[in-house]
Amino acid sequence: MLITFFLDCYGSRGLCFLSTSVVLYSFKSSHCQNATNNKACSAPQFQIIIFYFSLYLVALAQGGHKPCVQAFGADQFDEHDLRESEAKSSFFNWWYFSMNLGTIMALLVLCYIQDNLSWGLGFGIPCIVMCLALITFLLGTRTYRFRVRSDERNPFVRIGRVFLNATRNWRTTQTAISKGEEARGILPYQSSEQFKFLNKALLAPDGSKEYGKVCTVTEIEEAKAVLRLVPIWTTYVFTMVGLQEFFYDQVQNELKSIGLALYLSIFGIGNFSSSFLISVVGKTTSGP
Numbered sequence: 235m236l237i238t239f240f241l242d243c244y245g246s247r248g249l250c251f252l253s254t255s256v257v258l259y260s261f262k263s264s265h266c267q268n269a270t271n272n273k274a275c276s277a278p279q280f281q282i283i284i285f286y287f288s289l290y291l292v293a294l295a296q297g298g299h300k301p302c303v304q305a306f307g308a309d310q311f312d313e314h315d316l317r318e319s320e321a322k323s324s325f326f327n328w329w330y331f332s333m334n335l336g337t338i339m340a341l342l343v344l345c346y347i348q349d350n351l352s353w354g355l356g357f358g359i360p361c362i363v364m365c366l367a368l369i370t371f372l373l374g375t376r377t378y379r380f381r382v383r384s385d386e387r388n389p390f391v392r393i394g395r396v397f398l399n400a401t402r403n404w405r406t407t408q409t410a411i412s413k414g415e416e417a418r419g420i421l422p423y424q425s426s427e428q429f430k431f432l433n434k435a436l437l438a439p440d441g442s443k444e445y446g447k448v449c450t451v452t453e454i455e456e457a458k459a460v461l462r463l464v465p466i467w468t469t470y471v472f473t474m475v476g477l478q479e480f481f482y483d484q485v486q487n488e489l490k491s492i493g494l495a496l497y498l499s500i501f502g503i504g505n506f507s508s509s510f511l512i513s514v515v516g517k518t519t520s521g522p
Contacts (some may be wrong), residue, residue: 266408269335288458310379389456396457399435 309328311322340360348356435449435457 403434
């Protein structure tokens with residue numbers, strides 16, 4: 235278990251725990267085959283805790299690395315090089331296609347292995363694949379491009395400072411905000427009308443006029459853009475769950491995994507179709 239913990243921390247993000255929890259159950263499967271009821275061969279409480287802990291660990295890792303891997307891959311292309319700039323647009327298509335292809339293979343192959351062969355083998359295969367992917371990733375550490383932008387602050391810090399300053403100035407009146415915009419030389423069209431309460435971040439939290447403590451219009455508009463995405467994020471979660479459940483219920487029991495695989499392949503094909511249409515329209519109209 236100690237080795238598994240270190241592998242999860244620095245290796246495959248929860249898959250080692252998940253594989254171990256399933257393999258431990260196979261040690262007692264021999265005497266469970268002759269059990270008359272399910273309670274006689276139920277898993278111990280500690281094993282159940284490890285199983286759910288590993289699932290949450292995998293989910294946490296998936297949510298943490300997916301937003302970063304796209305930006306990391308995009309940084310490997312030089313925007314000033316024409317050839318690399320064109321290849322950069324294709325990178326996202328191939329990345330999204332590979333992600334959906336991996337999901338399709340998991341639903342087609344791994345689901346069959348888990349149902350007909352072994353759960354330990356079904357979780358062990360992705361664990362081994364993740365370890366191999368990590369090794370391949372580490373082998374390329376000397377060739378990747380690392381860009382240090384000291385002139386730019388962390389976007390989370392910028393957006394967080396906008397909400398923090400707006401919260402501290404929540405009692406500020408609209409008249410004071412208008413005076414602050416006028417003093418900063420901000421024109422009315424430079425700031426959107428939506429989420430105007432964030433414009434309070436234009437004033438210093440303590441009432442002083444020190445420039446370093448106030449937020450710029452660009453930072454405030456970035457925070458507003460994030461707020462506009464919140465409804466999309468929340469509705470997208472329920473939409474994806476509903477669509478998967480709908481297609482899952484419509485497929486016959488023998489074709490459940492294939493039905494979900496075909497459903498997920500739509501996203502990959504649609505991504506390439508949209509890219510193809512954009513390229514055709516761009517060449518037809520002689521535009522970018």
